[in-house]
Amino acid sequence: MDLKILWMYHDLLDLYGDKGNIETLRYRASKRGIDVVVDTCTLQEERNIEDYDIFFLGGGADKEQTLIYKDLLARKESILKAKQSGTAFLLICGGYQLFGQYYLDQDGQKIDGLGIYDYYTESSDRDHRCIGNIVVEANIHDKNVTVVGFENHGGQTKAVSNPFGKVLVGHGNTFDSGFEGYMDVH
Structure with a gap:
C-alpha cells in the first residue's frame, strides 16, 4: 500500500521545520507497513492534486504567504475537486490561515484567504x-x-x-x- 503526499511550496513554506511533519508522517506510515511517496510542488509547477492522498501545506512568514497566494488561488478549483474526491488536507500555520476567509497581519494588512472554510485569523x-x-x-x-x-x-x-x-x-x-x-x- 502506498500513501501519496503532495507537499506544496516546500521551498517557501517551511518556517518552523515542516520537513519534520513530513518525516513524522513517513515514519508513522512505515511502522504500519505503508510506503510513502512525497512529491513537491512550488510556484507555477503542475500537479494533479486529486492524484494524492494528502495535500500538505506548511507555515511561512507573511512575506512568503503573500508570494504563494496568487499561485494557490489559481489552484482553488483543483483544490476543491481534490477535497470532494477524498484527498485529505493537512494545513499548518500559514497554510491553515490561507484556507480561511482572511488573515490580518500585525501591520493591519488584510490578506484574503481562499475562503474554503469560514474561519479567519488575526495577528x-x-x-x-x-x-x-x-x-x-x-x-x-x-x-x-x-x-x-x-x-x-x-x-x-x-x-x-x-x-x-x-x-x-x-x-x-x-x-x-x-x-x-x-x-x-x-
Whole structure:
C-alpha cells in the first residue's frame, strides 16, 4: 500500500521545520507497513492534486504567504475537486490561515484567504505569541485520541465551526479558546 503526499511550496513554506511533519508522517506510515511517496510542488509547477492522498501545506512568514497566494488561488478549483474526491488536507500555520476567509497581519494588512472554510485569523501584537507544547484531545472516527505537538503562532484563528480537538495543555486557535485546529468532517 502506498500513501501519496503532495507537499506544496516546500521551498517557501517551511518556517518552523515542516520537513519534520513530513518525516513524522513517513515514519508513522512505515511502522504500519505503508510506503510513502512525497512529491513537491512550488510556484507555477503542475500537479494533479486529486492524484494524492494528502495535500500538505506548511507555515511561512507573511512575506512568503503573500508570494504563494496568487499561485494557490489559481489552484482553488483543483483544490476543491481534490477535497470532494477524498484527498485529505493537512494545513499548518500559514497554510491553515490561507484556507480561511482572511488573515490580518500585525501591520493591519488584510490578506484574503481562499475562503474554503469560514474561519479567519488575526495577528496578535508582536509581544504576544502562543508558544510551547500543546496537548489536544480529539475525536477521530468515534475514538478519543490524545495528540501532542508544539505551537508557535501569533495568529488568533476565530469562528472555527468544527475544531480538531479540545486543548488540554497549551493555547490552541487563540489565547483562550480552548480548542485547536479545524477538522472538515465531510
